[in-house]
Amino acid sequence: MTNIAFIGLGIMGLPMAKNLLKAGHDVVATNRSQGKVDQFVAEGGKGAGSVAEAVKDADVIITMVPDSPDVEAVVTGEGGVFAHAKQGAIWIDASTIRPDVAQRLAEQAAEAGIRAIDAPVSGGEAGAIEGTLSIMVGGDADVVEEARPVLEGVGTTIVHVGPAGSGQTVKAANQLIVAGTIQLVAESLVFLEAHGVDLEAAVQVLAGGLAGNRILDRKAASMIKGEFAPGFRIDLHHKDLGIVTSAAREAGVILPVGAIVAQLMNSARQRGYGSLDHSALLKLAQDISGKTN
Template identity: 75%
Template sequence: MTENKQTVAVIGLGIMGGPMAANLATAGYDVVGYNRSPEKVQALVEKGGRGAGSVAEAVRDADVIITMVPDSPDVEEVALGDDGIAANAKAGAIWIDASTIRPDVAVAVAKAASEKGLRCLDAPVSGGEQGAIDAALSIMVGGDKGVFDEAKPVLEAVGKTIVYVGPSGSGQTVKAANQLIVAGTIELVAEALVFLQAYGVDTEAAIEVLAGGLAGNRILDRKAASMTAGEFNPGFRIDLHHKDMGIIIAAAREAGVAIPLGAHTAQLMAYARQLGYGHLDHSALMLLVQQLSGREQK
């Protein structure tokens, strides 16, 4: 482990934020974390970080602040609340929001935080829990290019593909496109697997040959085997992808862009959630396909 004098505060130590904070500690940063669940903070301490009892305490001396929280209102509260980042961080600190939120909210909170002296980037991530654990996330970054260049070494401690995509809000726009593609791909992979099962095909062999051709994709590579086995432990929950699809629908409507397949997939995601699958991995869309096909998981 190398030494790095920068202090990085991480707010939100869940499925994604916890491994990201741990990787920053491994990379030699002085990492201080806050989470509403104390056991998550303790897990970071055991991996070389420090714990804080509040957002204000975590960010007070930080050079870089990373937030990884569930939704737009959470980011607004963490950033702009009385106990939040803007009210308590030192002037000139870099705030990187790695959450997935509405692009318009990303622009608004960055503007408000900038007026308080923070330098802001929206930097949502893709790659799921395993990507976070392996420090192999794909990170799409919006904001000032100079701030991005300064923050890039921090991002390189948690990600592998790190790309500047434009001004404030652009990272969230690209992430919305990412979630649109991922949801549609999961749905089609689920339909294909149930189709193969209905005909009694060796699904392992089928997945191998499909993954090697034009139908090949990351969902087949990383999730098809667990989907076939009926294992849906969350790397990324349906509840969260349902939220993201709402972001996509609203943003597409605002831009006047037709997304007929995306809109239908959003309805399927919502239906799966209403059936009680919200706590499962988003690949549990397969359970909905099985149910609609009269082939419930055994």
Template identity: 70%
Template sequence: MADSKPSIAVIGLGIMGGPMAANLVKAGYSVTGYNLHADKVQQLVDAGGKGADSIADAVKDADVIITMVPDSPDVETVALGEDGLIAHATKGALWIDTSSIRPDVAVEVAKQATDAGLEALDAPVSGGEKGAIEATLSIMVGGEPAAFERAKPVLDAVGGTVVHVGPSGSGQTVKAANQLIVAGTIELVAEALVFLEAYGVDTDAAIKVLAGGLAGNRILDNKAASMVAREFNPGFRVDLHHKDMGIVTSAAREAGVAIPLGAVTAQLMGSLRQLGHGDLDHSALLLLVEQLSGRTKDTD
């Protein structure tokens, strides 16, 4: 029964948060959403959810609060202060932050939420817009085990792989490692595609055989075809991956861990952004490889 399920507030209804909220509605939850842009709220209403005019309005009666916003300062703004969720949530509510932010910020805001009588989890996701739409996200969760068990049925409605990885901040640490691997893989796939094209190879055939061997990976499966077609509609924007690479390089430096390939990839992502491609999908690293190779093509 729908009324036996916890009521959910979702703050942030963008590329990721919007589909996640819609999937929670499909799973039978009562979902109230808030976003800075009213059209995003209306999309949730059209999908069967409810709209709120403020964070306070969204969270006041919610059993579970999910946030999905771009960066650490956004989480702090949404969570803290007079208009934040911590001030207006019901005592005992569970807050699940699915944003990708700095691990130290995740630890601090979770502490403040706990001190205010809430349960808090950092639960960043991987899988991009496609994973959000299809409810197949990989979700890495940091926080208390009891809070994770409470959250798991909700997260199962939006994700295909949901794993508790440790105490507060651990989810964000694992997400940083995820973004390191994803960016590096995109860069290598981009280099391989430009290399293949330079030799006039049938790229569709090449992608098929590469994907079937040890070089096989999700980037080849999900993004290679659009990269070849120079279609970079954002599933995950360069701007956001640039932010995430800043998180992982900073965290690695603090831990004394060398990430030489990651550091170079972070520079490449930053360069792509500085060239004005921040709103494109992160697979647009291909454009930078082309430019460095002197093989730039006209794109729409």
């Protein structure tokens, strides 16, 4: 059993924290809205009213918040993780943030006597609930191995990909691939429907061939039904593609398809779809083809 502080009980964070409980860890959680903390306590966890309270006795601290400024707000400052965690604690940032910010915060953590690894996750809400997330980890190899038993409580594919910030770089590539795949699936569904093809039958055969992918497996059925309850919001994927395009520009890398998909994601957001699941790129594909249901 490990004493874990979990900060951020959103769509991904709450099921992750619950799975850590199921794995036998002692988990104290805090969140901006008290309702999620109360829900976690009802599941057998412990709640804290502040970051300082949550982390004071923790061996491992996990942050799962939306963006780079949110992570900085949680870990720095008088009430943050760096000021209140005990020396030698491991900080795992499971958020998706800019790689350069991850590197800088890892350096600040080291100055505070805290060992940092960046460990963003992929798999969406379903993967978080099932405990089958894919986790790309950046940081010192020894610290990663020490943290592995905790990571195994929430994921099944856990790979050390390099030094601090590397996990976030791999996650950026992940988000690029996912967004591009969703867009192509969305366009395919609009194309097929326009020709009167049975969409469920088409998805079945496509998923069994070279075009098969996790988006077809996990998202196509709800897309066909027009159900876009957020497992991962367009607003967040828009943020992630901003990370991709910025990091690519800094490295002098050209991402022509990625740039177009980033613009399409932004367009979906501007049309008011930001709070919907990222599979709502289908709605955009329908709109621009004049095929809105």
